Amino acid sequence: MIYGPTLLFAIGEGAVIPLIPVIADRLGADVALAALVAAALVVGQLCGNIPAGWAVARFGERVTMGVAGIVVLAGLVGIVFASSLAVFAAAVFLIGFCAAAFALARHSFMTTRVPLHFRARALSLLGGTFRAGMFVGPFISAALLGIFGDETASVVFFAVCQVATILLVFFGPDPERAVPVGAGSTPRPHAATREAEDTGEPVTGAIPTVERAGVFRTMWRFRGVLARLGLAAASLSAVRSARQVVLPLWGVSLGLDAGTIAVVVGVSGAIDFALFYASGQVMDRFGRLWAALPAMILMGAGFIALSFTHDLGSAPMWYAMFAAVLGVGNGLSSGILLTLGADIAPPSEPAAFLGSWRTLTDGGGALAPLLVSALTAVASLSVGVGAMGAIAVLGIIGFVRWVPRYVPRTR
Secondary structure, eight states, X not given: OOSHHHHHHHHHHHHHGGGHHHHHHHTTOOHHHHHHHHHHHHHHHHHHHHHHHHHHHHHXXXXXXXXXXXXXXXXXXXXXXXXXXXXXXXXXXXXXXXXHHHXXXXXXXHHHHSOGGGHHHHHHHHXXXXXXXXXXXXXXXXXXXXXXXXXXXXXXXXXXXHHHHHHHHHHSOOHHHHSXXXXXXXXXXXXXXXXXXXXXXXXXXXXXXXXXXXXHHHHHHTHHHHHHHHHHHHHHHHHHHHHHHHHHHHHHHTTOOHHHHHHHHHHHHHHHHHTHHHHHHHHHHHOTHHHHHHHHHHHHHHHHHHTTOTTSTTHHHHHHHHHHHHHHHHHHTTTHHHHHHHHHXXXXXXXXHHHHHHHHXXXXXXXXXXXXXXXXXXXXXXXXXXXXXXXXXHHHHHHHHHHHHHXXXXX
């Protein structure tokens, strides 16, 4: 009941995401406009985080997840019957909006109920379920396309997954009742008192507020940690998101065929997926920095080194090698953003805080492809890739500076 609905949602979403540009093209979009329509999913998720935080705080995880699942069904109906790009883009945006609500509800549940000593493993497994869905979903979509020859089959598959998810959420055992609140609560170095505001300085011995502060008041109260550790986390999200854009673009720029690019990207994704639980083991055993720093160092070094190989005679070999390096780094970062958000969330109002936290991290992920695209247009793809390596270096500095200050020790 904790991981099952998440896995169903992720598999269905993973089956539909690769088809969004294809359907947009069928509706008359050119390449640039199809990319913009596909970005509506990320924009919807970005816009949905703060409202989702309010909904979870107000109505609870179960109701939020169930209602989000029902609204996703409406978005899928819009995709199937869309007669224009505007309607199609609105439906994609709606699915992204509800995906944010679904993800935040489960993140909030894990934050308040998973004990600190194995929190990272539990949240890495949660992140792994999303990775599994995005890894398996496209293969299911390809099989359905081969059988039925129509994108609608994949959309219907997502709808079936959603119906199963809704039934599990509303009629299955309620994890909120089975697991007591407070199991995951630990003293936070930055916890705010009832009236105090967060100035960025660690406060010890504070009593967490028990009244519902609301989304925006919570955001303001914890603005210090959001502006510091939150921006470091956003840099990690940006680097991870850039990998998904850079690897296909780099292969195209080298003149490789689609099959070779798919194999390289697929191997990188497989390495990423294989390491998701190892990240949680490292974080629980040694601390959060022991997973965050190796991940950022590998991805930053990978991007910077890759940016110098474009014109070499052995460029395809370096491309495959650094794609694997990026896959290792991304796999080691599995669950880090979820775990850090849970570590620093106020025990009394986790959902409202996590809405702000996820907005920052999703914002970093949404801006990275735009930055790579802009720098490629102005200078070159190598410059764009090198810039992502520089962002990783800044993120490393931020993690070293702020994680020891704000995150409680796990041992």
